[in-house]
Amino acid sequence: MIVRILSSSATFNGVIYNTDKVDRGQGELMLVRNFGSLQGLERLRPEDYRNYLKMLSARNTRVVKPQFHAAISAKGKTYDPEALTDIAVKWLEAMGYGEQPYLVVFHKDTDNHHVHVVSTRIGRDGKKVSSAFEHVHALQHLNQIMGVRPEENVARDMRRALDYSFSTTAQFMMVLESLGYALKLEEGHIEVKKFGQRLHHIPVSEVEYKAGLYVNDARRQRQLRAILEKYSSIYRTELTKAEQPLAGGRSQPVKALTSDLSRFLEAKFGLQLSFHARDNQAAYGYTVLDHANQTVWKGSDILPLKDLLSRTGQQEFNKQDAVRPEQPAEKLKPVSPETVQLYAALLKAAVRNYPDLAQGLHDLGLSITRAHDQLLFTDPSAQVQVPLGELLSDATTGDHAAVQDYAASKGFSYVPPVNIAGDIDDEQINGRNRRRRKKARTNTR
Structure with missing residues (x-):
């Protein structure tokens, strides 16, 4: 959940921006509060709300741009319009706008559900609502409401x-x-x-x-080089300024550099490429954050920057590139040891880089299925299946727990391995005792 304070205005054009969204079917007016007798009228026009806010704001002529406009956004569609409106009301109260006239408008024109709020910074007593450290307080109050510590x-x-x-x-x-x-x-x-x-x-x-404890993983280094070489011949490597999402589907450039290749690698493999440049000059190096394997690499140790940027890939990245339709199981191919290593890294990325395994698998275009009395890690786009157990040889307890929870949600049974070997002599003794009690023996050595 994030909150952004948007631009101020003398004419309250935030009202027009939001009501236009409603008129185009891209938004929904959720709440109108504290507009006095105006709320008793039917068929109010956007201009009626603007005039009311202007009239109230005229009580303090020292504030040139009295509009207060903010957006509260959830990740994806995790919160419905009513829940976001409730959060917005609590947040406005905490920010000092609880008694101010305000509108709450839900927007549904982007991948992330969000609401906009529009009000005035001038109270009925002519005093300005405090804006000291406004951006800091906006985040702090939202965290308190959401229980974030x-x-x-x-x-x-x-x-x-x-x-x-x-x-x-x-x-x-x-x-x-x-x-x-x-x-x-x-x-x-x-x-x-x-x-x-x-x-x-x-x-x-x-x-x-x-x-100082760092040890180079040559095997993973070769894997990453192969990944960069393969996909840099498919996706564009030209560097552009990354963009920060803004409310209403807009965006603004930031200092970081990115490319279609970078966006694909992060979405598909959890590989974050961070390019280094001074001011507006060309990049002079890059770093690879391998989140799936929790390793940071100097980019030139994987593939020199010059070689990476000289690749001729032409495809632009689309979010759907990381998600492919499933193919029939009978067409899936056998796997090599190198493929097992690659998909072990992808499984870790799905577990560790997302709120839960289900979302990670969905975003990476992967799945866990059951066939031949075993669980299989499936990549439909590559027509590859790998026995799940082969990918979890060095997994943590948390990794096993995530897989177990996901399997249970699908009606599968997954029992994490117990890495504690019993003493043979004890087992043999227990076996004798079981025979005496006419119970099955568990060790025949």
Whole structure:
């Protein structure tokens, strides 16, 4: 859940923007509150709301642009219009706008459900609603309403970042930045901030010690090179400024560089390519964040930047590229050891990079099916099936738990392996005892 404070206005054009959405069938007027006698009239026009807000705002001529316009957005369609409206009302109350006249309009024209709120910054007493640290307070109040505790999340994310393999302090900082944190390197420690507040700090010495334990994984390095070489010949590698989504389906460019290849690799494999450039100059290097394997790579160790950008792929990335229609099981191909390694990494990405395994599998275009008395990890687009057990040889307890929960939701049975071997002598003794009690023997050695 995110919130954005949008542009102010002297003419309350936010009302027109939102009512136009309603007229085009892209929005729904959810709530009109505190407009006094105006609400007793029928068939109100957008101009009626604007005039009321202008009239109230005229009580304070020092504020040139009194419009207050904000958007609260959920991820995907996880919240329906009514739930988002309830959240917006609570948020407006916390921001000091509970008694102000305001509109709440639900938008359904993007992939993410969101609501817009429009009000005035001027109260009936002519005083301006405080806007001090407005953006910071907006996030803090929304977190409180949603039960988000940043101080608890940062401890979890810090442990998660330290679990990555990295060779420099800068690489560790990139992992935290990928989790949405703002970092500042102070003398002897890294300051970690989010939502405008300082949440944590970690000694640089601790990070440097972990970096000193880095061991290069040559096998994974070869895998990543093969992936980059293959898909850079398909997708465009031309670098452009990344765009930050804004309310209403709009976007604005940011400093980060991206490409169609980068977007595909992140959606399909959990590989985040971070390009390094000064101001508006050409990129001079890049880093690969391999989230599926929790490793950070210097890009040139995988594929030199010059070689990567010289590839001739022409295809633009579409979100559906990472999701392919299923093919009949009988057409699936046998797999090699290298393929097993690749799909083990994809399974980890589906478990670790998404809220749950079901969403991860869906977004990556993968599935878990049952055939021949075993669970199979299936990639319909490549017509590949791999026995699930072969992909979980080095999985964590959390990985096994995620697979077990998903299997249960599909009506499958998955029992995580128990990696505790019994003593043979004890088993043989127990076997004798079972025979004496006329019970089945579990060890015949």
